[in-house]
Amino acid sequence: MSRGVEDRIGLKHGAGGRAMRALIEQVCLPGLAGGAAGGGIGLAAMDDGAAIPVGDRWLVVTTDSHVVHPIFFPGGDIGRLAISGTVNDLAVMGATEVTALTCALIIEEGFPRADLERVYASIRAACEEAGARVVTGDTKVMGRGEIDGLVLNTAGVGFCDRPVPDSGLAPDDVLIVTGTIGDHGMAIMAARHALSLEGDLRSDVAPVNGVVRAALRAGGGGVVAMKDPTRGGLSSALHEMAQKSNVGILIEESAVPVRPDVRGASDLLGIDPLVMACEGKAVIGVRAHAAGAVLDAIRAHPLGRDAAPIGRCIAGHAGAVILDTGFGRRILAESDGEPLPRIC
Amino acid sequence: MISPDPQAAFRELKFRDPVRARAMVEALGRITGGIGRPRVSLMHVCGSHEQAIAKYGLRTSFPAALRVIMGPGCPVCVTDAREVDEGVALALQGVHIATYGDMLRVPGSAMSLADAQADGAQVHVIYSAGQAVELAERLKEPVVFFATGFETTAVATAAIVLKGLPENLSILSAHKFIPPAMDVVAATPGLAVEGFLAAGHAATITGWGVFEAFVERHRLPVVVAGFEPLDILAGLVRLLELVRDGTPAVANMYPRCVTRAGNLRAQDALWKVFEPSGGRWRGIADVPGGNLALRGPFAGLDARARFAIDVTPLARRAPPVLAGSCLCGSIMTGIASPTDCPLFGGACTPDHPVGACMVSTEGTCRIWHQYGGHPDLGGLA
Numbered sequence: 001m002s003r004g005v006e007d008r009i010g011l012k013h014g015a016g017g018r019a020m021r022a023l024i025e026q027v028c029l030p031g032l033a034g035g036a037a038g039g040g041i042g043l044a045a046m047d048d049g050a051a052i053p054v055g056d057r058w059l060v061v062t063t064d065s066h067v068v069h070p071i072f073f074p075g076g077d078i079g080r081l082a083i084s085g086t087v088n089d090l091a092v093m094g095a096t097e098v099t100a101l102t103c104a105l106i107i108e109e110g111f112p113r114a115d116l117e118r119v120y121a122s123i124r125a126a127c128e129e130a131g132a133r134v135v136t137g138d139t140k141v142m143g144r145g146e147i148d149g150l151v152l153n154t155a156g157v158g159f160c161d162r163p164v165p166d167s168g169l170a171p172d173d174v175l176i177v178t179g180t181i182g183d184h185g186m187a188i189m190a191a192r193h194a195l196s197l198e199g200d201l202r203s204d205v206a207p208v209n210g211v212v213r214a215a216l217r218a219g220g221g222g223v224v225a226m227k228d229p230t231r232g233g234l235s236s237a238l239h240e241m242a243q244k245s246n247v248g249i250l251i252e253e254s255a256v257p258v259r260p261d262v263r264g265a266s267d268l269l270g271i272d273p274l275v276m277a278c279e280g281k282a283v284i285g286v287r288a289h290a291a292g293a294v295l296d297a298i299r300a301h302p303l304g305r306d307a308a309p310i311g312r313c314i315a316g317h318a319g320a321v322i323l324d325t326g327f328g329r330r331i332l333a334e335s336d337g338e339p340l341p342r343i344c
Numbered sequence: 345m346i347s348p349d350p351q352a353a354f355r356e357l358k359f360r361d362p363v364r365a366r367a368m369v370e371a372l373g374r375i376t377g378g379i380g381r382p383r384v385s386l387m388h389v390c391g392s393h394e395q396a397i398a399k400y401g402l403r404t405s406f407p408a409a410l411r412v413i414m415g416p417g418c419p420v421c422v423t424d425a426r427e428v429d430e431g432v433a434l435a436l437q438g439v440h441i442a443t444y445g446d447m448l449r450v451p452g453s454a455m456s457l458a459d460a461q462a463d464g465a466q467v468h469v470i471y472s473a474g475q476a477v478e479l480a481e482r483l484k485e486p487v488v489f490f491a492t493g494f495e496t497t498a499v500a501t502a503a504i505v506l507k508g509l510p511e512n513l514s515i516l517s518a519h520k521f522i523p524p525a526m527d528v529v530a531a532t533p534g535l536a537v538e539g540f541l542a543a544g545h546a547a548t549i550t551g552w553g554v555f556e557a558f559v560e561r562h563r564l565p566v567v568v569a570g571f572e573p574l575d576i577l578a579g580l581v582r583l584l585e586l587v588r589d590g591t592p593a594v595a596n597m598y599p600r601c602v603t604r605a606g607n608l609r610a611q612d613a614l615w616k617v618f619e620p621s622g623g624r625w626r627g628i629a630d631v632p633g634g635n636l637a638l639r640g641p642f643a644g645l646d647a648r649a650r651f652a653i654d655v656t657p658l659a660r661r662a663p664p665v666l667a668g669s670c671l672c673g674s675i676m677t678g679i680a681s682p683t684d685c686p687l688f689g690g691a692c693t694p695d696h697p698v699g700a701c702m703v704s705t706e707g708t709c710r711i712w713h714q715y716g717g718h719p720d721l722g723g724l725a
Contacts, residue, residue: 254362324401325399326400327365327402327573329401331715332716
């Protein structure tokens with residue numbers, strides 16, 4: 001039973017799970033869900049971005065706002081997160097060549113200039129890694145207390161020959177993740193709560209357009225669905241893919257790559273790494289015949305060394321994600337809200 | 345700095361070995377088949393066992409004839425509405441209430457502590473009994489520690505009492521003692537439970553010997569088990585063997601933590617401070633000896649003696665409409681499953697719980713909801 005959105009917006013409405021989808025469907029979509037121009041992928045698809053046919057190619061557009069605490073965290077900062085997030089949304093739609101990015105700032109009065117310079121240094125570095133350029137922007141300053149530190153908004157455009165939706169899965173397709181999961185979410189959680197955990201918990205934040213490009217080149221039309229598992233983690237990404245593709249997804253839990261430090265921390269905190277955000281990974285659905293070639297190509301890329309096939313699509317249990325734990329099987333519940341708000 | 349003990353990690357992995365798990369699952373099938381009845385029902389009485397069973401999807405590996413049900417294993421869930429009413433009444437009088445987080449949303453007759461908090465009452469979430477002491481020392485105003493939990497957490501309450509409480513701190517005990525509840529459930533007509541899996545952590549304190557009298561009385565086997573998947577599977581294999589052989593006995597399958605005598609210092613503290621008393625458990629009715637009340641020498645610390653607690657205005661208020669359809673009572677006695685409840689996952693979710701079983705992380709409904717709602721995956725298993 002789907003519940004109406006409450007009178008006031010809660011943090012869970014931004015957490016990437018069921019509550020957020022209900023909010024978008026009930027408040028944002030009505031009147032705007034007519035689809036993209038020319039029969040492309042529009043708002044109603046609730047994909048990682050829109051795809052609009054232009055001549056014989058497709059223009060992919062996406063936008064993202066970024067609020068993260070702390071602004072600087074192990075493995076990255078809000079600047080790297082903003083560029084990577086937008087580049088990655090374009091990439092998993094199939095646009096791995098970034099035509100242009102925008103970057104708008106909203107700054108709280110009193111924010112240190114030195115911190116802003118640090119953020120911009122990492123914006124430049126991330127752009128270089130992704131082969132992207134920021135071509136326009138906007139700057140606003142708000143009074144002390146009217147906004148929390150720094151908010152970035154980025155948009156990106158890119159072209160592709162064939163958009164890859166998150167709804168293209170069919171039974172027997174193989175699901176591949178491009179590397180370890182949960183790194184970003186766990187690093188932020190540890191940093192925010194000053195958890196003294198041993199081990200090296202670092203965000204994986206990175207542009208993935210290079211590794212996705214390698215996958216697309218190797219798999220061609222055999223790459224049928226992609227998603228970047230950010231808020232809500234791998235679990236949310238898989239649920240969206242299963243529901244939109246109307247297939248069941250069967251995941252082998254032991255095949256999902258998780259760094260030992262992340263596994264240890266998540267055991268300690270009782271939080272499943274499957275629901276922790278990634279910021280430098282993609283989930284790629286591939287026809288079975290292309291899976292080997294795609295996996296090899298991803299693993300040959302520096303950001304794809306830990307890539308692994310984690311499961312497959314089944315005809316039954318459409319819309320559900322089933323986890324084989326090695327001891328038995330259970331339905332992987334869709335997260336409704338997140339263990340922590342505001343991590344990307 | 346929390347420094348994970350590498351040996352502990354190794355031990356844990358040993359108890360998560362899928363190859364050994366498969367051998368045990370085969371044994372479950374073999375023994376259940378040997379028993380030859382269409383249904384063998386075993387009960388565990390611990391939210392942590394249910395957590396592990398649901399998390400690892402163990403039920404899909406059980407033979408069809410084996411039913412493993414959760415009994416009254418959630419201390420928050422079995423806290424009676426009247427006990428919640430006492431906490432709410434105190435809170436509405438302006439007394440500071442300190443309690444564990446799970447208790448906030450447990451429904452009373454008409455309202456929960458969270459409702460009282462929304463009406464301006466001072467309710468403080470604590471994570472240990474010691475924090476109740478710290479809170480009282482800081483506030484200097486009357487503080488009541490609404491103390492809930494089984495014999496495990498009751499020991500922590502006993503420890504602060506024995507150390508000496510600040511003058512402004514008193515105890516509202518809703519502590520429960522599990523063995524008497526097992527007696528009640530074992531005698532429930534129609535339940536047909538043939539054996540009990542007992543909680544390893546509680547037995548660490550009480551010792552496994554505490555179940556010998558139960559076995560004598562009911563002629564039903566009890567197996568003490570830990571919480572890793574192999575612990576649970578091994579416990580079930582042993583329990584089924586005892587059922588098959590018609591041997592009512594206690595077996596300890598958690599010997600790395602549990603002894604026959606248990607933790608004598610903890611027991612000493614527990615029984616110095618508390619005595620068994622009768623009382624209602626939510627959904628189960630009266631459980632003789634199932635509540636833990638402060639003994640005479642500590643009566644002055646009892647919030648029930650220190651304050652006039654009038655719950656009649658709360659008890660008179662109309663209960664929430666949906667509460668009438670809630671199956672928590674039957675779920676806690678093992679008669680019904682969460683999926684039998686018309687509210688489960690729809691009108692009743694962790695965000696909007698109707699019954700206590702959906703509130704606590706130890707509650708059956710909350711656990712099933714967290715791990716996908718239904719343990720039966722049909723042909724996929």
